[in-house]
Amino acid sequence: MQNYDVIIIGAGPAGLAAAIYTSRAVLSTLVIDESSAGGQVKTTHQVANYPGFVEPIAGHELAGNMRKQAEKYGTKLKLAVDITALHLSDRKKWVELDDQDRYATEFVVIATGSSPRPLNIPGEQEYKGSGVSYCATCDAEFYKDKDIVLIGGGNSAMEESLLLLQFVKSITIIHQFDTLQAEKITADKVTNNPKVNILWSHEPRAFYKKENNMVVEAENLKTKKRIRLGRDGIFIFVGLVPNSAFLKTTPVQLTRHGYVITNPQMETNIRGVYAAGDIRDKSHRQITIAVGDGTIAALEVIHKV
């Protein structure tokens, strides 16, 4: 079993910020991620609100710089690996990767962030990329002059709608509430567009294909009646879910939505286990806040080692 001063689970901004600090403090630092480094930032087209960059920076570039900075100070990374066992309750903690190697430490920082929420309904996975999309920037041009359905009513749904409106013939928005949750200025731009039609208080229950059309089966949440809409494609933007499934078999305390509960020092209920970034139960989720969380967690660890 290989030993590290600190193991950070998650290579997004929170995890990499923590790694930069702990590595610079000459703590041996291992960062683990089930995907590549960068978290959600790497899938963000442009970041315009990260201090220090006068012009917007591409998300993948910012993420790449964070990774390089952490590696420059000696952080080791294990990427695209699965955590197959995790022991956090004792002073000596360990992580097993890909059913093979085990790594031990006294300090763990959980920084696994969150991911776009899937609907988990029939047809969603089956038609991903051939009728179901999660990215307007990537796939809007496939739907030029087409009729689409968009699921969601938050900020990302409305921002993506604005981009889609430059391409598509019409958008039918399906939203579970009677009002949109997005900022009014963006929501108004969408709702005032004559190409937009909104189906309030509905939720999709299934997607399937009929000839060349994608069909959405949606339920009216008030009357429970189901309707079917045939369109050329479906875009889904229904928020985020915390990447905390791997913690459910550990004693780490989670909220009912799966976020990790911490104190202001980023300590969880388990001694030596910290959480930082979007995985943490808090009001706001931004790159800058994730970096701040990671920094606090790292300074606490550095103080205790």
Add this chain to the structure above:
Amino acid sequence: MLQSNLEHIESEEQLKGLIENNEKVAVCCGRMGPMCIPVYDIFEIFQEKYPDIQFRDMDFDIPAAATIKGLPECRKFWGLPYTVYYRNGKVVKATSSIQSAKEVKSIINDVFA
């Protein structure tokens, strides 16, 4: 031009030569977009893990990409990137849109085992 650390395929001849001369080839054809970059990154990591597989990327907007876009396996794709796995010169799997490391690993273990 794609800004990944993978070797880029820039012509039809290059793609043809690659799949003719290598048993296991994976090509990710996309842009520098949010759904494509994670797949390039995963390919980059897997290059070390699976040295017997040739991992490449290809710009979706170059003329040579027509070879990928025209594959029968990709005809119904409406989401970037298009990722195609070749074994002994034949397409053994093709996916559309983002794939996680777990999904790519599962495909590799399935089609290249």
